[in-house]
Amino acid sequence: MFQGKPSKILTLLFIHQNNQILLAMKKRGFGMGKYNGFGGKVEKNGESIYQAAIRETQEEGCITPTDAQFIGYIKMDYDCEKETLKVHIFKATQFDGEVKETEEMKPQWFDVAKIPYNQMWIDDQYWIPYLLENKCFSGYLQFEGHEKLILADLKEVTNQ
């Protein structure tokens, strides 16, 4: 039976406060040179996806979100990758600590009207608006290489 590719569980967390969103320039690794939220892989030690989202934000931005909520799920398929990415997206408006640059990320606040989509992953422009409007969303993306989006199926998820 066809089982599909193995998958990797990832997190992504954005702080949205008043009219600003906290993004961070990735300084190394996957997505280097792009602005993104904080996030990474869930550890295999029994860590929950929520715990991973908080831990990654502490490690990459030096802050602890205090009201993080799950808001979106996106499955990403790359023809050039061995694993499918299952990205779990969280949003917070409050945090403890002071935002600091780390070895991995250079954080910066942006006015929500001036989000630098041209320096972000190509798909972000399709779902960040849901996040800003507190709408839960879910979807599937298919890429050719890392930059060419060939299929985007994203929608708001409601309880009805």
Ligand code: 6OG
């Ligand atoms: P590490 O390999 O650094 O985790 N990620 C994406 N984020 C956005 N906004 N758009 C994408 O579309 C993404 N693909 C992956 C998930 C990688 C981090 O990169 C995120 C993780 O937070 C293509 O541990």
